Amino acid sequence: MTAIPQGRTRRAALVTALCACAVTGTAVLAGCGGENPDAGTNGVGKLPAETIQAKTRAAAQGAAAVRLSGSVVTSGRTYQLDMRLKADGGTGSVTSKGATFKLLRIGEQLYLKADADFWNQAGSKGGSGGDGAAGTLNGKYVKVPQGDPAYKKFSGFTDKDVLLDGLLTLHGTLATDGHHDDAGTRTIRITGDKGSGGSLDVSLEGTPYPLRLVRAGGAGTLSFSDWGKDFAVAEPAKGETVDYGQQLPAS
Numbered sequence: 001m002t003a004i005p006q007g008r009t010r011r012a013a014l015v016t017a018l019c020a021c022a023v024t025g026t027a028v029l030a031g032c033g034g035e036n037p038d039a040g041t042n043g044v045g046k047l048p049a050e051t052i053q054a055k056t057r058a059a060a061q062g063a064a065a066v067r068l069s070g071s072v073v074t075s076g077r078t079y080q081l082d083m084r085l086k087a088d089g090g091t092g093s094v095t096s097k098g099a100t101f102k103l104l105r106i107g108e109q110l111y112l113k114a115d116a117d118f119w120n121q122a123g124s125k126g127g128s129g130g131d132g133a134a135g136t137l138n139g140k141y142v143k144v145p146q147g148d149p150a151y152k153k154f155s156g157f158t159d160k161d162v163l164l165d166g167l168l169t170l171h172g173t174l175a176t177d178g179h180h181d182d183a184g185t186r187t188i189r190i191t192g193d194k195g196s197g198g199s200l201d202v203s204l205e206g207t208p209y210p211l212r213l214v215r216a217g218g219a220g221t222l223s224f225s226d227w228g229k230d231f232a233v234a235e236p237a238k239g240e241t242v243d244y245g246q247q248l249p250a251s
Helices: 006-019 049-062 116-126 130-137 149-158 160-167
Strands: 065-074 077-086 089-096 099-106 109-113 141-144 174-182 185-192 199-203 210-214 221-225
Touching: 049 160, 049 174, 049 185, 049 199, 049 210, 065 160, 077 149, 077 160, 089 149, 099 116, 099 149, 109 149, 116 130, 141 149, 149 160, 174 199, 185 210
Parallel strands: none
Antiparallel strands: 065 077, 065 221, 077 089, 089 099, 099 109, 109 141, 174 185, 185 199, 199 210, 210 221
16 A cells, blocks of 8 residues: 655645535535525526516516615606506505605506695696685695696506516616615615616515616616515595595686
């Protein structure tokens, strides 16, 4: 039997130790290559960017409900949104230029609720409304006629499928941009044209839902949460509702 020199034995033991898999908590180091960011995930982080986008859009469309919050810039105007959406309705608040109003949609019926200052501002801009209308509409759920310009403008904020379909599209050439973290949830980020076409963080835990969107061209940043969590929408009481007619003030 040939004896193995002790120096060689020590070196072999050292190499073995360095290349052993180290386990700390839930993180597993894969061989000598460092932590594996896809260990214990849903696996979408290893897919091409186009496939990730397709999967996250399908997951969003298949979810019964979602909460959406953040900013959206459209037609040169910034809206701060905090909305809960599902197939047959939505509810939440919208803030623009310092004015906040609530939106409620049940089926096809859209309601808008705001204070007297909001309606006074609307009346002064449109040359109609004024203090009388503001007093009548103050704090009430106002039915928005479907033919009113405000209906088309604001109903989209309450329509889950329409809103998500328009938002969850990145522009340009898609690519992955590393693993990230969103409020403690591991994500994979995909970008359009290296970020100029927007970026989207997709959950690596459970269903690959979108969690954070940065829109192209500085058009806003949105967070998505409460995927699949149902919520109630109900017709407001008659005493809380006003039917203003065929057109709202300053529409």
